[in-house]
Amino acid sequence: MNRLTTLAGLRSWVDVLAPRLIRCAASWLPAGLCDRLEEEWLSDLCARSAGSSRLQFAIGCCWAAMQIGGDDLALNVATCGRATVGGPVTAHVYARARTSSTLRPKAAASNGSVVCDINTTPLIDVMLVLLVTLIMSLPLMTHAVKLDLPQAQPLSAPAPDAISLDIESDGTVLWDGTPVTNLEQLDGYLRAEARKTPQPEIHLRPEPRTRYGVVARVLALAQHDRIQRIGFVGTGVYKD
């Protein structure tokens, strides 16, 4: 009699314990799955015969909850909770639910409480993008294509023509060694040279004893004919 009473008490205790175990196991699941699997498991529990079979089933549900919670697969399953019937949970929602509420009490995940943990996922994403960009840019920075380019030769500008304009002490003007008879002839020479491009250099070399007035007239004539490149040469003789 006492044995039967003990067995009956044990069976009733198991009948109370098994649903509690299932509810506890369901609370470990992500928020989108806990309601569905809790109802499903409780329903399947009723199909079991009372006793140890129910206890085994409940313990197995605990193991299943840990398997599902730690499953790397982003499950894409349709959930039908008690409050809302139908509606799929996408892989994204499930993955987010997994990262936020896996193996946590259901209330903490579903009641909208503030999660104090820093969401490092976007930080890691940015870090990986920067790392990949750096890795891809390193070969570009160190890689150089060696080309045998032709060396540019410095352009040697043709030396402008130089015209020696000597003025002797007696006032005779020599245009490249040829005596100039008068200033009109010299004016014609200077105009002809002024029209050339580039203009030739006029090397003016008056003798030390030449009168300043003659030299001044030659310079004035050159300026009037727009001679731009004119200069005195051999000025060392004037020191004495």
Next chain:
Amino acid sequence: MGRADRTVRMSLQTLRVLEAFLENPGEELSGADVHKRSALPSGTLYPILLRLESAGWFVSRWESINPVTAGRPRRRLYRLTPSGLARASEVFGSFTFGRGVPA
């Protein structure tokens, strides 16, 4: 639904679950029914059912009954999808000795 027909790792337990459904491919089975046919413990059975459903091999729905009149809670019923049936048949067809689970 956007379900992806992903590759499912074929374990012996997964084959047993598929075999339970292939006895009558159009039949909807609850977890308890699959347990009776495959003799798999609940800790193994339900993760496999969820993985197969996630992979698009199964679809599931709640049983449309009135729990008060039926005297029991509604059950979650699983059914092979056409693609799941094709994939399962392909898997079992790869065995030379028929549909049976390899020993």
